Amino acid sequence: MKKYKLMLSLFCLLLFCKVQAQKEQVITRGDYTLVFLDNSNLIAEELGQKLINTFFEVYPKMVADYNPSAKKRVTLSIDINYPRVAISGNGKILIGAVWMQKHPEDTDLVTHELVHIVQDFKALGPEWLIEGLADCGRFEYGLNNAAAAWSLPSVHPLQSYKIGYRVAARFLLWLNKYQESTTIFQLNTALKYDTYSEQTWKEITGKSLDELWALYLKNNDID
Template identity: 70%
Template structure:
């Protein structure tokens, strides 16, 4: 989950300290490597291996599809001191140990966070869009979404595209399928290059985001 640049800068220092203090394991497969650290006794070896395997299965596909210049080395830390769900930035992912131990099937939280790393946006765009795009990545590449009971909620009148995450992801997937192919990739590219604005929707699709949302609520299938 994207947070402020200040928070990400703080976490960079936190990761550096933990890497030096704990050492854990470095796994290398081809050109990709993962530094996996866990300061808890709450994550089983089996669950840790699933998280590691998720990285090596999905990350190379994301890099190829969205950003071939994304870092090939990623740090994944499971931490008892982090009380929220997850945060990522600058090639690093931090997951709360307590949350992970209570949601052991939700290993594709890693997939969501890896999408943020692949995005490598030069500036923080709208949070609802950033998180929606990351959940598009989870929907497309996730390995364990069914077991985690994770899916995209049906469109409903009370929703709004600015709700982010799965609501926005379903909307974006609908646009990609029924309005303008590659909208997701083009939005990612604009955010990455810091050229995104509200006018980008019409530039890409020929319609404003509000026009698209109104159409989506009427024609909302993506299956």
């Protein structure tokens, strides 16, 4: 009996430790709910709160601007076992605890991933475009980009829009400013409803993608 009680006590202790390590919080503000999970001991409480605040600050704006039917409940997990930076899908975001510990100012990586949640595309489009649009969102809605030393790169003739991410984002923002002010919105819509094709660029701007890139290299100012 004593052995059984000891084993039961040990099991309860392990279960308690696991629950404690997970650090689950369910936070609701207005129409939005964030489930915040952390199975590491690497993230300070203050940093966790910044990630939570980022969600509630930027996500409702994205939803209103791009997809009012987007999920209102999102799960954000800090995972000690995830070796990369971050990944998202189906209302869930996974962030590598080691990356977050080493880059505590990079809280707007959550902003980038939240764009993917809002996009909710019906089919996969070009990866460079999807990631470029997400970095457009980070540029537009980000709260801590400057502190994280995150910015759009200078343009170089050897670049290609196919690099994606910040390179593509700068190009897309240029299109919005100098070609058609609804370019980013229309591209998001086309990808969401699986109507995107190479012809989409001409439908939006009257020019092909490669024609637009050639123009961009000649006049790339977006300030």
